[in-house]
Amino acid sequence: MQITSQHMQDVLYKLFLKYRFLEEKAHLLAKTYTESTLAGVNSHGINRVPLFLEYVENGSVKVDAEAEKVESFGSIERWDGNYGPGIINATKCTQRAVELAKTHGMGLVALRNTNHWMRGGTYGKLAADAGCISILFTNTQPNMPPWGGKDSRIGNNPFIVSIPRKGGHVVLDMAISQFAFGKINDYKLRGKKLPFPGGWDANDELSNDPEKITLKERGLPIGYWKGSALSIILDMLATLLSAGNSTYKVGQKDFETGISQVFLCIYQEVFKDKELQEKLLNEIINYTHDVEPMQDGDKIYYPGERSALTREENLKNGMPVSDSVWEKIMALYES
CATH class of the missing domain: 3.30.1370.60 (Malate/L-lactate/L-sulpholactate dehydrogenase, NADPH binding domain)
Known part of the structure; x- marks a missing residue:
């Protein structure tokens, strides 16, 4: 399903208030989880909310502590x-x-x-x-x-x-x-295999199967x-x-x-040469961009570029969210 960032943030804000977070903290939590999802990092955004609240309930996360x-x-x-x-x-x-x-x-x-x-x-x-x-x-x-x-x-x-x-x-x-475990669980949630081996299975063999890797949680x-x-x-x-x-x-x-x-x-x-620093950064980025990709249609990105583009796209079209994850969120929200 597709969800707007504003709707997600509103729901999460009210959900965190329900779990006794002060307004300022509830707002920061809701904004941060939403921003991560906007950037396409659902594994550390919306997908993590139910587990975070589970940690609140079992006392691992102290609501009022700073x-x-x-x-x-x-x-x-x-x-x-x-x-x-x-x-x-x-x-x-x-x-x-x-x-x-x-x-x-x-x-x-x-x-x-x-x-x-x-x-x-x-x-x-x-x-x-x-x-x-x-x-x-x-x-x-x-x-x-x-x-x-x-x-x-x-x-x-x-x-x-x-x-x-x-x-x-x-x-x-x-x-x-090779893959964050939140990302491995994201692939598992979507019923997909990892594009490359991400850990070992029970037979000590490298695997791209999220189910097999998470069984003993042995990442590569x-x-x-x-x-x-x-x-x-x-x-x-x-x-x-x-x-x-x-x-x-x-x-x-x-x-x-x-x-x-x-x-x-x-x-x-402190370095007093910001224009030079910007020039040097762009020199490296341009040189990296200007390479023929191995696969036709591919593009080379610098770190953080792809997630910034994903954020822009998700702001326009809404964020793709797992039906099952959103159902869990709404069940917690409405209970």
Whole structure:
């Protein structure tokens, strides 16, 4: 089905009010979930709402909790999320990292005891809108085996880099698994196979079948052993900088909660050469665009370009949403 962004946001806003979120928080949650869906990332947008509310109901997400600063080291700060909503905490910590960057040139906020931030690119765009380059990452529950292992011990630890640009921000938003598990579940929901292998089945064979991959939740690291190493390093950094939970500790919980995140921002204005920076960015983008595609009719995109185009299209035509997901939303809304 097709749903307008305004209708989705209105329904979600009232739904979050029903779950006892304050008006300001309900509005931010509804807007963020809708924006992710507008960008075509249903897996971390509308599809995640029922699971998020399940976490609210089981107490993993504390409705009234907010992130607070616990330690300060000049341009570096540690915050505790107090198990509050991941979107609320990540927004607050991104904004704080931006403030630190505008004061010191660079600012870093390390956050512990928080929940899933949903679409990481949301915070990359938020930083870019404020004129900051950003490097952001989070750890997760164990959902990938370290290279050569049989069982999951490392997380798919999403990694985001954003760069402000007049012609459209550059926003890299990627999991360290070949496919984010939200994306795997999206394919599963639509009854489709993955376009490439995304994990291992019960027989330790690589598979593109979402059903088989989610059975034991063993994702495939990007770059094989290189992605495995990158996942471990990001987990180490997030854990050490925040003094929070590692993937190992998160995996000991009944639900994925209490994760650790890092928000690093660099204020572009300190370099005093914005026109040169824009020129250099466009030089790289133009050179990348100007290549013959392997398949006729294909187009080459820079990170974040495709989702920006999808957003424009969905604003005009409405957002495609799974019937079953929207039925779940409406059942929660009307109950």
